[in-house]
Amino acid sequence: MTPGSSATGHHDALAPAPLREIGRCIRALPGFPGPGWWLLTVAVFGVNLASMTGSSTLLGRSVDLISGLSVPGFGSGRDGFTFLLVVVGALMFLELVTRPAATYLMLTATRRLSVDLRRRCLGATLEAPIPDVLQLGTGNVITRLTKDIDTAYRTVQGIGPRVVVTALMFPFTFVALTLVSPWYLLLLLLLPAIFAIPVKRTLTALPAATNALSTAQARRNNMLLDTIRGMPTIRSFGVRRWAVERLERNSWFTVRREADRIPLFLRLIGTGYLAYGVLLSGAIAMSTWLVADGVLTTGQAAAAIVLVVRLEIHVFNVLIFTGEIQNALTALGRAVSLAMLSDNAIDAPAPADCTESPEVRIENLGFRYPGGAAIIDDLSLTLEPGTMTALVGASGAGKSTLAGLIAGLQRPSSGTISIGGTDTSTVPDTWTARQVSLISQEVHLFSGTLRDDLRMASPEADDATLIGALTRVGLGPDSPGWQRWLPGGLDTLIGAGHDDLAPEVEQQISLARMILIDPPVLIMDEATSEAGSDNARSLELAAQEVARGRTSLVVAHRLDQAVTADRIILMDHGAVFEDGSHRELLSARGRYADLYARWSGSRDDG
Template sequence: MSDVNRTTGLDDRVADVLEPATVRESGRMLGTLPSHPTAGWFTAFLLVAVITVTAMVGTSNLLGYSVNIINGDTLPVIGGGSRAMIWLLGIVGLAILTETAGRSITQYLINSRTRRLSVDLRKAALSSALRAPVPDIMQLGTGNVISRITQDIDNTVRIIAMTGVRVVVTALIFPLSILSLVLIHWSYLLIFAGIILILIPGVRGAVRVIPQATNVVSSTEARRNNLLLDTIRGIGTLRVLGLADWALGRMRRASWTSVQATADRVPIFTRILLLGSIAYGLLLVGSFSLGAYLVAEDVLAAGAATAAVFVVVRMEVHVFNVLMFASEIQSAVTSLGRAVSLATLSNRAPSAPEPDDLSGAPEVRVENLTYSYPGGAAVLEDLNLTLAPGTTTALVGTSGAGKSTLAGLIAGLQRPDSGRVTVDGVDTATVSDTWTTRQITLISQEVHLFSGTLREDLSMAAAGAEDTELEQALAAVGLERGSPAYVRWFPEGLDTMIGAGAEELSPEIQQQISLARIVLRDPPVLIMDEATSEAGSDNARMLETAATRIARGRTSLVVAHRLDQAVVADRIIVMEDGEIVEDGTHADLVARGGRYARLFERWSEGANSQQG
């Protein structure tokens, strides 16, 4: 178990697959954004901050030296007496106004620049997610991607807005305060040195685990978001199967894990607060005692010793700013790193020159393919398969045989542990996802319709297509203009609103729209992963006929839940436990009397009973 999990009490299952970027990597990436701080802006910001801190330190010193005037002594320049006190108070008031104005200006500069950076970072992260290798995005999970683009960036902006000025002022006030104390008397430096030597081991141990613990919190929250999205998407299935209580229990466990990760981080910051309290207590007592001793020995005037105490007292709020906001600051650093790691994820994509798009149906080869899910045994092991150009191959087998996994690997949704997939001789691992998805299109039972008109949705598959082409694609999948289904579901024709906010279409109509996209996109390789399995019995044959029609002329792989498509396929492959156990045509496999023959017999009996 890793250090972070020993600290948090959580196991390795919550570890994130994409570690946050380091501070240096984040800074380098932010420097490439259009709104990154320019030299002029940074100079102005630093000038304002220095003026602010100088005013703060100066105020403490002046208030301390007022003791000399009260004792009847004089000060350089302003002299002594009541007039000197008035001048001194006036200078203190001006310093306070300068400090207040400087804080406000610094806050404005930080907030405005941070929000501009956040917009650019969000855009870069989304762009990277769209261009990154699909297996990386699939491994991250939708909830994790959304969390990095929204929650992590929002968290960074919120924390910077809340702590930005304090962090900047604190970072400057410590060296200036130490310098001020040394100018009063060099021996004050010994107090700081002693305290630092005492506290370094404890602080270093606590600070070292903060980034890891914070990332565990973010990872558990992303895991919870993934489960929440999965639950929302499957509401219909959960209701039908009566699994609502199971889904709630799963969400409850994920939510509790997130709460536990947050709670387990608390002792780390409690220890840091304790160390900080000890440090400040030693600093205050040490400074007061040293000042009293130096005054007693006539080394320092009472005003100088009082000024030193004022400087130390003024440091208290900044000491505890660092400690109180240590969690928030580290959370912001980790959240920023998570967003930046997503924004740079697309850099992993192959940079080799892409081959030309394929002009016809290609040969698809699966060579020595092995794949296993994280922490599990191999789902596919040393699998070899060749899909002949222009043929339709049906994959059949029991649930868990590895059919969908094989389909996903050919489509590029996952990376194999070993082996390779080639399309017309091109290894898909050596080219970008953009090229692969132009050649291979996978359609499953899960269909997403984009919010907008039917025309807009279809045009995403073929930009610039004329309305007649869109209508022809719909007709090719059984949605002829004027047909009962077309009139019922598309009363305004291609201008009918679909997707979120519109009337929900039936599963069959949604699948027909996705098939029409295939007609428009015209990919050389088509993979259908149980694309018609959700259709009701009255519509299944219509969908299967449409799917068979659009598969013609392409190299097609059909993961068949219903065996109608297997019967008409050029070739049938039977899989069990990740292996190919039978291979042949429908007639050949039925004649053999093996596993396919038994599957077909049971399926035929079920189909006949439904018809009866």
């Protein structure tokens, strides 16, 4: 199951799993009930339904006793009537007792399954190919992990037992009516013949409308997350109105998708009124004819009518619940498709990790977004082992795209990327992630102590090793950054819920994690973009320290690192425009020389 190519539009990048796949996934969960649970649940529901239909039938037959007739098993007269009422009362009590028992059985099993499914979805997200996860988007993943699973659980919690009762009530009632008189079969066969086609058409349209709504909600969530994350930029640019209007447009799009579903539900309800009207009037007419013909007693006819009357709520339940069930199945299908996302991962044996800085070979590389122009077209180059290569060029030249492709964040449209002689398209992306680490200008610190954050990179590292890595990037105990921002040392609480650190300190912590991970290949995508701060030089030195001895690729926002790199590649429109060392490119007096002259001049002016 591979995400589609429409993640950037209003269509979902990952369609809901079909019913068969949903069933297969749910049955494979650890909390799926065993045979004992099924036998007990079937028994409880069976007793509940038998009690309901039995009490209805006996209530109708009480008319015969009132009329002076006898009823098999109860006799006649006052004693027979009293005995019948006692049995009816017992059946109603049994019905009331078994209903909460059935509800308890269903909800406990469903809650376990929802926890298991959420765990599997999260695991699949972490194990799935990174391009697939990125294509879905953060909001979409969160919606599937939370809202979609909750929707399925709340549906079972709200209507699950009633759905089962309703589904079983029809066959139980039909059997009871047939036992009263086989003539009622004609009426029961007439209803599906009349209403099957319109109901089927409505139900066929519901899944697409439901998934369109879920997709719109996921897109709105993505937009909301994007707005919150970009709050500082929105404020500094003074574009609050634009941000609100953008979110408002997506919210109204979601409202319109919800409105598309309303006529379908109204059509179902209208069909329900008509179907029940035909059923009830037909039962009354048939009962009247059978009594007049002497085929049935008045009590038998009354029993048949009571059985039909008790079906009223279940007729509407079928139609109303059908929409909710369809909605729940679509939501569940979306969650299951996320749980199956890791099935798309390459399951081939991974080669041994690189023990030394490897060669990175890029051959005939091409990349384009679906329906768009090529970002990179037929690019070939080799990053020599243990060297630092700097990528420079204007915004949109393809620098970050190339970095993301090497790191495995995107799949090439064509060509190959090899690390140490291994084609990354033939191995699990977990192998690629172990060989290549990417640092971007967006740093995420995990909530907890600084020690906990660093040990995610090296779980076995002791405090001395952690402090050593921080010292190498200029954040040792004697540094101003440590004394100002890390008063608790390694016990300082960082990340969400705690005081924000300076951006350059966050970046230094990120660089220290790279030293602890010790990847053979390092990519820094504008990782020192905070170099305009007072700690500019220390941050640049920290980046150089981390890159030392590794095959490194630096997307240079400033030219500081480009100057010290072994090789500089100037990209333009996804192609290599100039290639050489700093000195060689200056001697060539080409575009890089002009770029460097403007940059160094503006730096001197500053």
